Amino acid sequence: MYDVSLSSTAARELVWQKSRRSNPSGNCVEMAQLPTGDIAVRNSRYPQGPVLVYTREEIEAFVGGAKDGDFDHLIA
Template sequence: MEEANQATVTWRKSTRSNGSGNCVEVADGLPGVVGLRDSKDPAGPALAFQPSSWAAFIRAVKDETLSR
């Protein structure tokens, strides 16, 4: 994700975040991507995923079907 885009994005943590500092933040609403970054390093790098890939990951987490 380009730095200019990342600076203007609104990031959110999960409502299930417990404040331990081991969180990721997600940016929705970017054209064609879902942004992901480490909440402990907001100025650090961000990952960008296709919305369909992110949705598949979230489904797998909810369904507990991720393999090790």
């Protein structure tokens, strides 16, 4: 993972996607694929804020762990 400073223009040009589970108050993260294949992640409430970038492998590991319940204790 690394922090990247995308210009607001560059960030607007990405196709950001929120989870279908996002709640009406906007408490969600958004993700977008970069041209390099890496995945950008940002707070949906602060679209001009910082963007974290993960490799595809890091996102695959996180999503797999979430599906397996590895992080359930954080929200229980």
